[in-house]
Amino acid sequence: MFGAGGGTSSYEEAEHTDLIVLWGSNARETHPIYFHHVLRGIHNGAKLYVVDPRRTSSAQWADGWLSLDVGSDVALANALGREILHAGLEDRDFIARATSGFEEYRATVEPYTLEHAEKTSGVPAALIRELAHAFARAERAQLCWTLGITEHHNAVDNVRALINLALLCGHVGRYGSGVCPLRGQNNVQGGGDMGAIPNKFPGGQDVEDPASIAKFERAWNATLPRKAGWNLTDIFHAVERGELDTLYIIGENPAQSEADQEHAMELLRSLKHLIVQDIFLTKTGELAEVVFPASATWCESDGTVTSSERRVQRCRKALDPPGDARDDIAIMVALARRLGHDWPEYTAQEAWDECRSLSPWHAGMSYERLDELGGIQWPCYDEEHPGEKFLHARLWEDPVPGERAAFACVEHEPPVEALDDAYPIRLTTGRRLDSFNTGVQSGGYTSPLRRGETLDISPEDAQRYGVREGERVRVSSRRGSIVIPARIDPGLRPGLVFTTFHFNDDIATNLLTIDVTDPKSGTAEFKACAVRIETAAV
Amino acid sequence: MIRGPIPQAPAQPPKAQVEITIDGTAARIPEGSTILDACKSLGVETPTLCFLQSLTPVNACRVCVVELEGSRVLVPACARRVEPGMVIHTDSERVRHSRKMVLEFLASSVDLSTAPDAQRFCERYGADPARYAESDGSAATVEQPVKIDNQLYVRDYSKCILCYKCVEACGVDAQNTFAIAVAGRGFEAHISTEYDVPLPDSACVYCGNCIGVCPTGALMFSSEHELRARGQWNEAEQTATETICSYCGVGCTLTLHVQDNSIVKVTSPIENDVTSGHLCVKGRFGFSYVQNRPDDV
């Protein structure tokens, strides 16, 4: 946000805040050690509100649980904003000094009355009002979200709607107040920061900015494209259009992780050349023409990763990789050389030092300092700079240096796939404590918690559809159909079922999910598709 | 991004200094410190077993007791806070006697074979646990079969000194899962799930934070337990490498303990700001995927 794609606060601030909102995040299970900080905050007296369709284990710790209909986040957030404004609880000084676009925002949220939000989201008006007042009155507040916000077709709108709330109450740029997207994977933050996104160079520098282009062309002695590239969704669309026939995939398993799996597999099969570089022969690798066995970056080679609090930390080699597996950098260098480029051999540290020379955010982060300080939070402009615990302190200066933080006007848009008589149930997907993503890693150990994948269903729906605990049911969407044992979970509301895609070999959940994506972020709407459940003839 | 001022956490008010005397040396110690903190700052080595900086002191083991002038009984260094004018003796005959007896009590009732700290203290204080069983070998112990009820870690309560650390780490000091508690009373007091149900029936989420804080090896990775049973555990040959967990985006620091190119256990540094030494099941046990290698199968 505000020109920097990272959480504004440090984890420790959750311990020293007065209110924590977890929105679309089951941190208790998906970010357990972050939740330790939240728990310390709770023990120190902070209130916790959880916004989630499911009564998750995180929600069980909450002072208030706002159980919203999947995909009604903007409606709820806008209603919270309207209630804060109508109660006169907004931070007028902060808004006047540090923000722009407030009047447009006020006009946008005006129709989102508590009654409207209750109708749209299913959250009782009184509870919406309670959270609005608690958030606005809190001296310090943390607003955190995870994939419950971002795995929607309107992901960016969702995020903007939440940021609006922080701006409205001045809950950003101060110790204890901030907005925190909790990253789903260990180096999502670092990947983006390093430029592994279509529109940024390392350090958040714009790929279409002439000055940046000139700097990187000089450094790399190469001519760079003038336009931003494609995100993953664009890439698949380009394949579909026949504009793209070669893919080099490093450390990603789209054959299983993409929504509408059947369709994704078809597109991968249609490629002329598919090169896959991974630590395992994944399902995607099985489709490939060439496979480069890579070492596991976190324990078989050196490097850095960046966490959800923008902390760059070192990974170190502890094991020799198996067989012919090689370090990612070495593979890429070897490939470049085969293709006729005179790339030198790089160590991880040399690659990092080059990055530091080009990215002001990372300039002060030598390996020595990273070792000594146990990681550094960007931005870290020089070797005297300690890194920044939280971002945007400048918004509290008078006058505010640089650009003001902009409110965004966003409107509620329901999930793309509406419920109807044929597919009357909302399926939402997520993660469980002991497993991870497509299970490639977490499948390697024997978790005593793992009792096999299930379709979690509310007691009411179980009764309605005649489903018994453990019974295998057929779940169908417009795209596909799977058979899965049912588990009755009182934490679910009627009309909502839940499962994960951790066990794709047995339960191919992504046969069901819908391949619609956010136009800006490219994330797919994993959180909402329409299904029906049948017990007979399974 | 605009470069602004370096953001700071609100400054803490400076702490008053308290004047105390330890073993004849006068010292100024920040208010709110414990006697143990004071001893550390003066370089006075104090044995501890139930104390850990990340946990609330329970002062149950009593091996850290010191003599405080004016106090009828010895006081626990780990929990007692400094007060102005305290005169403390850490190596008086009374202190040495109590420390020796506490260590003898433990060593005569508990298997300390995988508790290097306790062994070191026993040596330092001349503990002679054998004398309790000399006449007729009747000294009661906590010996019992090892509990093996899952594939990740074992519980050998023959090695348990009841320091409460695992209960605290499972409870409010870290994990807040409350799968275990102290049950029973007196010498029969023991760490237990409700009705002693096996871990898979309990609330345990296998974060292994209890293993991380256990000072005696009563709680142990199955990998370590099995290697020890086979006589293949070789700490001298092991490397410990700090890296970052490969799962979610929190970025927990892992210390990988490697023997023969295999991870044999995973810990996290206690002083780490992110983890305080605590991990989740994936970070603690989810490493197998890098070593389920074809040649192992």
Added chain:
Amino acid sequence: MDLHYTADVATDDERAAVDGLLGPARNGVSGAAARRQRHLLLPVLHALADRIGWISAGALNYVSRRLDVAPAEAYGVATFYALFSTTPRPPRVLHVCDDIACIDAGAQALCSALASTFGPAGESGPDAAATWLRTPCLGLCDRAPAALLATAGAQHAMVQLAPVDAEDLARAMTGTSNGAGAVPRIGGSELRLLRRVGKVDPESIDAYRAHDGYSALREAFELGPGRIIAEITASKLLGRGGAAFPTGRKMDAVARAPERPHYLICNADESEPGTFKDRILMEYDPYAIVEAMTIAAYAVGCERGFIYIRGEYPLAAHRIGHAVAQARRHGFLGNDIMSRGFRFDIEVRRGAGAYICGEETALFNSIEGKRGEPRSKPPFPVQAGLFGKPTQINNVETLANIPLILLEGGAAYARIGTPDSTGTRLFCLSGAIAHPGLYEVPHGTTLGALIEMAGGVRGQERLQAILLGGAAGAFVPPGALTMPLTFEDARAAGATLGSGVVMLFSERVDLPAILRRIAQFFRDESCGQCVPCRVGTVRQEEALHRLASDGTSAGRKGDVLLLDEIGRAMRDASICGLGQTAANVIDSARKNLDLFTSEAQQ
């Protein structure tokens, strides 16, 4: 909290027992609201024990859900208390005292008789209707030997049986007993605390008021809190529970503590072997305790008080509970006491078989629904006691002195007894005494004179030793009869008045066996928290057993020296008074009675 429960489910009866105490289960009681009721854990476990006889996994799950407490933690609490069982137990349980006073009265023979008829202690098939257990002192030493019969069910009951013979016990096991309480024997040279005992109907508030009742509270309202504390300070009243702390100073500290609320606790967990004074006060003059608590609460600024009564004292709990209810009905407790705008009420809490809960910080934990493990001090109760708030905690007898002080004035009170040990004192005489009972004498009365008041040594027996102060006290030799009974003289004699126990042992008693029973008592009652006490009490008992067997002289000498070493470590390094005093009696037997001297010199 995201708690986890096993699949075990409570029966309808178990649910009813729990709901009977907590009220019907409502949906939507959030975790935090439920957790605020955590302090009801012990009462709920009592309700289950009363109704069902034991606490099953299903019942514990239900309790844990209602109170939002982790089942493992609730299990830890349930297994801490001897009166609770987490394994199936017959509805009828006969607790037979085999502690030191009852040993003198033939308890071992009674236990043998029970064992031959009904099998060993604790053993009974799940279908049997009754089982029997050995128990530490039941506080009925004036009528030894003693037993306690607990019958679970919809019509549950707990009855004290004393004195008992083998036939009484057999009848109790087969369900035909009807325990009848006897009026206690009291005596002394100046009945002040005991003036109403046996003379005034303990269930009638009118009778109490007709005998000075509530005149002290009226006086208290006239004086106001500051002057009440001043009078009590002037009286030089010292605590009667064993620690002898100045009561006025404690009250002053609580009254001044800025943090609110303040709590008041009457410590009625009288469990020191040989002690029964508080039981008799509660059974026969309960309103005096309620009135005294009200005065103390007014003085230190409390709205909520607790009286924590030993679980083995059913009659005391009943009488106090009745008195509290009557006082409430008559405006002596509640929102506007005696129309003076003062609000105060009392909750009665039952212990559940744990000597350690008489230790004040363990008692706080017990009321809070936790294991009765003592806390580290400091902080002291006046700073952070019950629920972490400033807490005034006093023993029953200490509180009973307060109305007297207000009525006659602190200075007049201080003239009774000696300058440093003011007022009268209750002494529990038992063992080889002609007339066991509760005697009240001014401090300074000699031990010999006290014993004479109780008819002297029983029959023709010759006195071997006197135990003062209970299991945590000390033995004195017959030569100590000239000792004035004051705090300072007892201290000088290497003893303590403790909780007022004066237990006589004649020469027909095997003193080492008494020591072994006391050592067993401490082993059984150690909470297990700290190493010196948890293991030290075991090692102490083992050494005493080895001394009783035929060992080598070198081994015996080693064991005597070991006893000294163990004792020093327990005294120096234990967390609380239990461990710190667990070697006292053995130490005193060595020093004051020359026991094991020959072994040590070999």
